[in-house]
Amino acid sequence: xxxxxxxxxxxxxxxxxxxxxxxxxxxxxxxxxxxxxxxxxxxxxxxxxxxxxxxxxxxxxxxxxxxxxxxxxxxxxxxxxxxxxxxxxxxxxxxxxxxxxxxxxxxxxxxxxxxxxxxxxxxxxxxxxxxxxxxxxxxxxxxxxxxxxxxxxxxxxxxxxxxxxxxxxxxxxxxxxxxxxxxxxxxxxxxxxxxxxxxxxxxxxxxxxxxxxxxxxxxxxxxxxxxxxxxxxxxxxxxxxxxxxxxxxxxxxxxxxxxxxxxxxxxxxxxxxxxxxxxxxxxxxxxxxxxxxxxxxxxxxxxxxxxxxxxxxxxxxxxxxxxxxxxxx
Ligand code: NAP
Ligand code: G4F
Numbered sequence: 001x002x003x004x005x006x007x008x009x010x011x012x013x014x015x016x017x018x019x020x021x022x023x024x025x026x027x028x029x030x031x032x033x034x035x036x037x038x039x040x041x042x043x044x045x046x047x048x049x050x051x052x053x054x055x056x057x058x059x060x061x062x063x064x065x066x067x068x069x070x071x072x073x074x075x076x077x078x079x080x081x082x083x084x085x086x087x088x089x090x091x092x093x094x095x096x097x098x099x100x101x102x103x104x105x106x107x108x109x110x111x112x113x114x115x116x117x118x119x120x121x122x123x124x125x126x127x128x129x130x131x132x133x134x135x136x137x138x139x140x141x142x143x144x145x146x147x148x149x150x151x152x153x154x155x156x157x158x159x160x161x162x163x164x165x166x167x168x169x170x171x172x173x174x175x176x177x178x179x180x181x182x183x184x185x186x187x188x189x190x191x192x193x194x195x196x197x198x199x200x201x202x203x204x205x206x207x208x209x210x211x212x213x214x215x216x217x218x219x220x221x222x223x224x225x226x227x228x229x230x231x232x233x234x235x236x237x238x239x240x241x242x243x244x245x246x247x248x249x250x251x252x253x254x255x256x257x258x259x260x261x262x263x264x265x266x267x268x269x270x271x272x273x274x275x276x277x278x279x280x281x282x283x284x285x286x287x288x289x290x291x292x293x294x295x296x297x298x299x300x301x302x303x304x305x306x307x308x309x310x311x312x313x314x315x316x317x318x319x320x321x322x323x324x325x326x327x328x329x
Pocket of ligand 1 (some may be wrong): 008009010011012013014015032033034036058059060061078082083084085086100104125126127158176179180181182183188262
């Protein structure tokens with residue numbers, strides 16, 4: 001019999017790659033999307049999977065929508081990827097971010113505990129939880145303390161603790177994937193990698209003449225979403241529920257990202273890049289670099305993309321899509 005997977009946030013970057021990965025591995029895939037007034041754009045990342053997956057309206061904040069679906073589907077695996085996932089935006093809409101991410105996850109855990117205790121559950125935890133903390137050797141790992149620096153990070157710490165609590169108190173197979181930044185052509189274009197690549201390609205094509213950014217000195221550990229969804233699935237098929245860091249172990253500043261992209265396109269970045277308060281954060285998470293030895297050793301996870309091959313793929317994608325109203329993924 002085919003295994004059944006239920007994905008919240010299926011229409012997002014990770015949800016769409018995870019759906020593909022699970023289909024390739026012979027799962028039946030179900031997911032929820034929220035009601036949106038513009039229906040045309042909502043399933044763009046999933047259009048190519050039409051007829052292969054089952055999508056229904058549902059919302060983490062509507063517990064009845066979760067109960068109805070989980071009782072009906074009885075999924076073997078539930079991936080909770082739904083979130084207000086933009087850190088900068090979380091300072092503008094802190095109540096919504098915390099309510100959506102934290103109470104949304106609580107609704108899902110209560111639904112599983114009350115109606116489907118055998119469903120395994122994956123929680124999309126984040127390196128944003130580490131905030132100000134870095135170990136003495138310059139890495140963050142499973143043992144590193146959490147000191148989040150944003151409403152988003154605080155909401156994710158709540159969900160991390162909830163996952164452990166439901167694992168211990170109710171014996172649920174509940175896992176935390178502590179994923180560092182991961183990107184792809186499907187990354188929303190207001191995250192820094194997509195914004196830099198898309199704008200640089202438009203500058204090259206004379207459709208834009210400037211790129212306005214916030215902090216250029218913060219460092220991030222950037223991997224590829226396709227590699228990271230494989231890690232999620234490995235964790236769910238481990239012999240026991242546990243928490244794992246997923247990262248590349250390399251870190252670069254936003255400035256270095258810009259240098260790579262502009263050089264690749266043969267553009268002088270100093271002519272086009274400026275900074276604005278608009279894109280700064282009240283508190284910045286300055287440095288991320290993950291140690292993923294545990295998942296490599298225990299689950300055999302290994303990324304296929306390098307930073308360069310990932311950015312090159314994004315450049316190629318935006319070269320085809322930079323002037324389209326409807327993007328083809
Ligand atoms: P994303 O592209 O922003 O996707 C998030 C999805 O969640 C969107 O489709 C969104 O739908 C949906 N969603 C939000 N609130 C919902 C709700 N109440 N009910 C149902 N669906 C809801 O994010 P991503 O990059 O794929 O990330 C997936 C998850 O991993 C997120 O939880 C994120 O916080 C976490 N994470 C991401 C990274 C990363 O670098 N990408 C790293 C660590 C952790 P709408 O389009 O309707 O808003
Ligand atoms: O691309 P970003 O917006 O990603 P951020 O804030 O690191 O968050 C992402 O990764 C987290 C994992 O650590 C996820 F949990 C979260 O859901 C999300 O996927 O910003 C990256 C860096 C930051 O230091 C930011 O200040 O780029 C800097 N930056 C500089 N100028 C900018 C800009 N970020 C954005 N979005 N836009 C700018 O103009």
